Amino acid sequence: MLNEGTRAGPRPSLRSRVAAWLRGQAGDTMIEVTVAALLVALIAVATFTGYASVAHVASGQNNRAQAAALAEADQARLHGLTLNNLSSSGTGNTYGNTTYTTPVDGTTYKITSATEYVSGNGAASCTTTGTSTADEVQTTSTVSWNSDAYAGGPVVLHGLVTPPQGGALIVRVVDSSQNGISGVTVTVTGPTSVSPLTTDAAGCVEFGGLAGGSYTAYATQNGTTVNGSQTVVATQTKTVVLTPSGGTGGILATFTTTYNGSSHASTADQITAWNPVNPTVYNVYGTASTLASNTYQSSVSSGGVLAPGNYTTYAGSCSGDYSDSGYQVAAVTSGTTQSVSLPVPAMIVDVWGAGAPTEYDDASSAITYSGTFTHATGYTNDYDGTESWSNTAGNSVSLTFTGTNVQWITSLVNNHGYANVYIDNNLVDENVDTYAASTVNQFAAFSYSGLSAGSHTIKIVVDGTKDANSAATYVTTDAFIVGTGSSTQVDDPPSSSVTYGGSHWTHGATGNQNYDSTESFDQTAGDTAQFTFTGTSIDWLAPASTNDGYANVYLDGNLVASNVTAYYSSTVYQQVIWSDAGLANTTHTLEIVVDGTRPSGSSANYVPIDSFVYGTQATGLLTSAPLVTLTDNNTNCSAQENYPATQVPTLTQGALVDPGQPYGNWTVCASSGGVKNTATVANTNYTAGNVVNIYLGTGASGLTSGSCT
Numbered sequence: 001m002l003n004e005g006t007r008a009g010p011r012p013s014l015r016s017r018v019a020a021w022l023r024g025q026a027g028d029t030m031i032e033v034t035v036a037a038l039l040v041a042l043i044a045v046a047t048f049t050g051y052a053s054v055a056h057v058a059s060g061q062n063n064r065a066q067a068a069a070l071a072e073a074d075q076a077r078l079h080g081l082t083l084n085n086l087s088s089s090g091t092g093n094t095y096g097n098t099t100y101t102t103p104v105d106g107t108t109y110k111i112t113s114a115t116e117y118v119s120g121n122g123a124a125s126c127t128t129t130g131t132s133t134a135d136e137v138q139t140t141s142t143v144s145w146n147s148d149a150y151a152g153g154p155v156v157l158h159g160l161v162t163p164p165q166g167g168a169l170i171v172r173v174v175d176s177s178q179n180g181i182s183g184v185t186v187t188v189t190g191p192t193s194v195s196p197l198t199t200d201a202a203g204c205v206e207f208g209g210l211a212g213g214s215y216t217a218y219a220t221q222n223g224t225t226v227n228g229s230q231t232v233v234a235t236q237t238k239t240v241v242l243t244p245s246g247g248t249g250g251i252l253a254t255f256t257t258t259y260n261g262s263s264h265a266s267t268a269d270q271i272t273a274w275n276p277v278n279p280t281v282y283n284v285y286g287t288a289s290t291l292a293s294n295t296y297q298s299s300v301s302s303g304g305v306l307a308p309g310n311y312t313t314y315a316g317s318c319s320g321d322y323s324d325s326g327y328q329v330a331a332v333t334s335g336t337t338q339s340v341s342l343p344v345p346a347m348i349v350d351v352w353g354a355g356a357p358t359e360y361d362d363a364s365s366a367i368t369y370s371g372t373f374t375h376a377t378g379y380t381n382d383y384d385g386t387e388s389w390s391n392t393a394g395n396s397v398s399l400t401f402t403g404t405n406v407q408w409i410t411s412l413v414n415n416h417g418y419a420n421v422y423i424d425n426n427l428v429d430e431n432v433d434t435y436a437a438s439t440v441n442q443f444a445a446f447s448y449s450g451l452s453a454g455s456h457t458i459k460i461v462v463d464g465t466k467d468a469n470s471a472a473t474y475v476t477t478d479a480f481i482v483g484t485g486s487s488t489q490v491d492d493p494p495s496s497s498v499t500y501g502g503s504h505w506t507h508g509a510t511g512n513q514n515y516d517s518t519e520s521f522d523q524t525a526g527d528t529a530q531f532t533f534t535g536t537s538i539d540w541l542a543p544a545s546t547n548d549g550y551a552n553v554y555l556d557g558n559l560v561a562s563n564v565t566a567y568y569s570s571t572v573y574q575q576v577i578w579s580d581a582g583l584a585n586t587t588h589t590l591e592i593v594v595d596g597t598r599p600s601g602s603s604a605n606y607v608p609i610d611s612f613v614y615g616t617q618a619t620g621l622l623t624s625a626p627l628v629t630l631t632d633n634n635t636n637c638s639a640q641e642n643y644p645a646t647q648v649p650t651l652t653q654g655a656l657v658d659p660g661q662p663y664g665n666w667t668v669c670a671s672s673g674g675v676k677n678t679a680t681v682a683n684t685n686y687t688a689g690n691v692v693n694i695y696l697g698t699g700a701s702g703l704t705s706g707s708c709t
Contacts, residue, residue: 001301001377004146004663005063009024009251012691016057016640019064023566026654032181035706039386045437050296050654054538057359059079061147062154063107063147066104066105066107066109066153066371066610067103067109067143067144067145067154067155068143068155068157070102070104070109070141070143070155071109071111071141071143071155071156071157071248071635072155072157073140073493074111074113074141074143074623074698075139075141075157075244076161077093077113078096078113078115078139078141078159078161079139079159079161080266080505081094081095081096081299082209083667084650085388085465086115086139086161087135090487093113094180095113096113096114096115096137096139097113097114097115098112098113099111099112099113107145107146108145108146108271109143109144109145110143110144110145111141111556112141112142112143112144112709113139113140113142114139114142114143114187115137115138115139115140115161115453116138116206119235122445125574127631129191129690132488133497135136136167137160137208138158138159139159139160139161139162139599140156140157140158140159141157141159142154142156142563143155143618144657145186146207154361156282158393163279164643167210167211167212167232167233167238167302168206168207168208168209168210168232168238169188169206169207169210169217169230169232169238169239169240170204170205170206170207170238170239170240170241170279171186171188171199171204171205171206171207171214171217171219171228171240171241171242172199172204172221172240172241172242173186173199173242173243173700174241174242174243180490182341185197185198185219185220185506186198186199186205186217186218186219186242186649187217187218187220188215188216188217188218188480189215189216189218189321189384190213190214190215190216190232191211191212191213191214191215192209192210192211192213194207194209194210196221196634197525199219204396205509210232211232212231212232212233212705213232213544214229214230214231214232215229215231215232215554216228216229216231216357217229217230217240217242219242226243226282227242228241228242228704229239233642244321244462249304249332249333249334249335249336249337249338250269250301250302250303250304250332250337250338251273251285251301251302251311251313251330251332251337251338252299252300252301252337252339252340252591253268253271253299253300253301253313253339253340253341253342254298254300254301254339254340254341254342255267255268255298255315255341255342255343255344256341256342256343256344256685256687257343257344257345258343258687258688258689259345259346259688259689260346264346265298266298266344266346266554267296267297268286268296268297268300268316268342268344268527268662269286269287269288269289269295269296269297269300269307270284270285270286270287270288270300270315270316270317270318270319270320271284271285271286271300271302271313271314271315271342272284272285272313272314272316272317272319272322273285273302273311273312273321273330274312274314278517282318282319282647283302283311284302284317284318285300285301285302285612286533287316288317294471301337304335304337308357309331309586310328310329310330310331310332311329311330311332312328312329313327313328313330313340313342314327314328314331314342314662314663315342315344315440315662315663316325316634316662316663316664317632317662318642320634321632321634321662321663321664323664323665323684324343324664325343325663325686326343326344326345326662326686327342327528328340329344332686334431338342343686344661344662344663344686345661345663345683345684345685345686345689345690346462346688346689346690346691347630347661347666347667347668347681347683347689347692348691348692349628349670349694350693350694350695351626351628351670351672351690351694351696352402352694352695352696353428356403357404358481358673358674359383359409359479359480359481359482359673359674359675359705360399360401360479360480360481360484360674361384361386361478361479362375362383362386362397362477362478362479362515363375363384363385363386363388364389364696365478365482366399366400366401367397367398367399368398368399368650369388369395369396369397370396370398371390371392371394371395371396371462372390372392372393372395373388373389373390373395373397374389374390375388376388376389378518379441381441381442382411382442382478382545383442383452383478383479383674383705383706384479386478387411387476387477387478388476388477389476389477389694390475391417391462391464391472391473391474391475392462392464393462393463393464393473394461394464395462395464396459396460396461396462397459397477397481398457398459398460399457399458399482400430400453400455400456400457400459401402401456401457401458401480402454402456402482403451403456403483404449404450404451404453404483404506405447405448405449405450405482405483406423406443406447406448406449406451406456406458406480406481406482406483406624407435407446407447407448407480407481408421408445408446408447408460408477408480409442409443409444409445409477409478409479409480409481409705410434410443410475410476410477410478411439411441411442411443411444411476411478412434412435412436412439412440412444412445412572413434413435413474414435414436414437414438414471414678415435415470415471415472415474415615416434416435416466416470416472416473416474416475416476417433417434417435417462417463417464417465417466417467417470417472417473417474417475418431418433418434418465418467418473418475418664419432419434419445419460419461419462419463419475420432420460420461420466421448421457421458421459421460421461422457422459422461423444423448423451423456423457423458423459424456424457425457425459429446429449429467429574430463430523430574432446432513432515433456433467433572433573434474434475434476435466435469435470435512435570436569436570437469437569437570438569438671440691441478442478442479442486442704442705444481444575444704445572446460446574446577447574447576448615449613449615450488450613452617458480459479460475460697462523463475467570469556469570469583474562478705479674481674481675481705488613488614488615489515489541489568489612489613490518490531490611491515491518491610491611492518492519492520492609492610492611492612493507493518493520494505494507497531497532497533497614498529498530498531499529499530500518500520500522500527500528500529501527501528501529501530502522502524502526502527502528502594503527504522504523504524504527505520505521505522505527505529505579506521506522507519507520507521507603513543513574514543514573514574514610514611515541515610516576517609519542519543519608519609519610520610521606521607521608521609522594522598522606522607523549523594523596523598523604523605523606523607524594525594525595525596525597526593526594527593527594528591528592528593528594528611529591529592529607530589530590530591530592531589531612531614532587532588532589532590533587533590533612533614534585534586534587534588534614535583535588535614535615535616536583536584536585536615536616537579537583537614538555538579538580538583538588538590538612538613539576539578539579539582539612539613539665540553540568540572540576540577540578540579540590540592540609540612541564541574541575541577541610541611541612541613542567542575542577542608542609542610543572543573543575543608543610544567544568544572544575544577545566545567545568545570545571545606545608546567546568546569546570546571546601546602546603547567547603547604547606548565548566548567548568548598548602548604548606548607548608549567549594549595549596549598549599549602549604549605549606549607550562550563550564550565550595550596550597550598550607551564551565551592551593551595551607552564552591552592552595553578553590553591553592553593554582554591554593555588555589555590555591556588556589556591557591560580561578563595564577564578565577565599565602565609565611566607567596567599567601567602568596569601573610574611574691580695585690590612591685592607592609594607595607597653624694625708626667626670626671626672627670627671627672627707627708628669628670628708629667629668629669630661630667630668630669630709631668631669632662632663632664632666633664633666633680634659634662634665661683662683663681663683664682664683664684665679665681665682665683666680667679667680668681668694669708670679670694670696670708671696671707671708672696672708674706675696675703675704675705676696676704676705676707676708677694677696677702677703677704678694678702678705679692679693679694680692
């Protein structure tokens with residue numbers, strides 16, 4: 001126990017004890033200042049911590065206030081849209097269903113807009129069935145930002161838009177269990193024209209701004225079209241629900257073609273099943289045939305995807321293939337496949353040739369080169385992609401062949417020069433010009449006919465000279481074309497067989513580039529030149545030049561060609577301007593009429609005549625099947641091309657009888673022996689077939705080297 005003298009007194013305060021200790025270290029003034037500063041610092045820390053919490057809350061409130069303003073602005077935007085835009089989806093702020101962003105004071109706000117038609121009780125119309133009406137469009141604007149959690153989440157505003165005029169139509173596409181089908185194209189016809197829409201995940205589309213009246217909605221999916229009608233009332237919304245009733249069915253089409261008095265099984269690559277309830281929809285089944293893949297079949301099926309109904313069915317892929325004689329109606333019912341037999345017109349392709357002309361590529365072992373030549377490959381525009389050339393005077397190219405006519409195929413180029421041509425060692429043409437300002441490939445620079453039956457040799461000799469405009473004296477050989485038959489060449493001066501009508505023809509001597517060094521020409525509309533001959537083929541030869549115009553060609557009084565021209569970007573001589581072959585072996589009259597007009601690049605309207613070549617070519621249907629391709633020219637049809645089945649020609653069937661093609665206009669290409677030609681056919685006769693003649697004989701109009709590939 002402590003005695004009274006040593007009892008402890010009251011404990012000094014912290015401040016007193018600190019001050020007492022400090023007084024032992026320094027003066028009274030410094031101690032007081034230091035203590036005061038320490039206390040102020042402690043108080044400040046607590047104060048600023050409270051301020052930071054308040055500031056964070058205040059920032060979130062500011063963001064929310066800004067978001068609310070943006071939501072109100074978006075609601076105003078939605079109320080200003082047309083009904084069509086209001087119900088549409090897209091990127092940007094011109095749609096009712098969209099998402100866009102807006103930066104404000106360093107914060108990026110995302111605005112999400114959504115709209116839907118709602119019924120009187122507030123339910124979304126697209127979830128209802130039947131004909132419930134809706135008077136408003138509900139609009140929702142949701143604005144979010146990266147820290148919206150501190151402010152209680154994004155701002156969401158709703159609104160209602162009452163259409164001031166017009167109505168709306170909601171179309172739902174559902175399956176048999178009433179589940180919505182997304183991605184289905186829906187079209188609507190009625191008083192107001194609207195663009196097709198695609199169903200959303202609920203199988204729903206909304207058409208707004210419709211004038212009152214009756215509307216029909218069509219939904220097409222996988223070739224199945226269903227439809228439903230509804231009367232739209234202004235300021236209200238009606239609903240149409242489309243479901244393929246009673247399941248689906250299909251069509252199986254087979255094909256027949258008739259020619260030579262009997263019907264035959266046929267093939268096709270595609271069919272069209274047209275539902276007249278929706279005339280804008282053409283359901284096409286099958287695969288378009290191409291050169292790489294022959295997809296012609298004896299039957300084509302739609303598969304079981306068609307809603308029940310009566311379908312107009314025909315061979316082909318578009319409306320241009322339809323004809324009143326070539327369709328069948330398929331009555332499709334649920335769970336069944338309706339069989340139809342579709343007629344297709346027979347296409348009889350007669351390919352005429354002069355014993356099948358033979359083309360010799362420049363790389364052929366039958367061709368002999370004298371001197372130094374360059375032999376090149378990889379020239380895709382040349383025959384077989386090869387060519388040979390030299391610019392050394394005296395160098396030559398020779399081919400020994402059996403036939404009565406021959407063509408030298410070359411390239412016209414801006415650095416090419418003159419060549420001289422020999423037949424059986426006789427000079428038959430000199431200074432044949434192979435220059436052109438722009439390159440021309442596979443050009444028949446020289447043709448010769450009327451040779452005796454047997455073996456002959458053609459030789460092309462580099463002259464070493466050139467046109468003044470050419471950059472060099474190169475002469476190129478691409479190929480030779482050899483044929484058979486007899487022919488006669490008649491010069492242009494007036495004679496018992498060549499007569500001229502009109503008083504404006506000029507007849508005179510020219511350079512030796514023309515046949516017999518003469519030429520006739522005229523540019524007065526209506527003036528004529530006539531040539532009478534006996535034979536099966538006819539060629540009109542003339543120089544091609546920069547001042548030539550159009551002519552019309554008549555054979556035996558019938559117009560056979562319009563706007564025929566000898567116009568060319570430079571002058572080349574003894575060119576076949578027009579020809580025909582496969583004629584009856586009798587007397588014919590060829591008439592050339594000056595048209596008085598010209599191509600856009602020509603400087604005048606001249607029609608030149610150098611000579612005529614006629615004869616009795618050894619033409620006939622080819623004894624080996626040619627290569628034939630077919631192209632459908634009907635508007636908006638897929639380009640159908642095909643190698644028809646190979647057949648050995650017969651005199652009763654022609655060179656080839658195609659099993660049949662859809663109704664309409666076609667281009668036919670035939671090739672054999674390295675040459676090809678084309679012709680068109682109106683494939684419209686279902687009972688006798690349609691004949692197209694193609695001529696592969698040397699000199700035939702339109703004949704070129706190559707193959708129909």
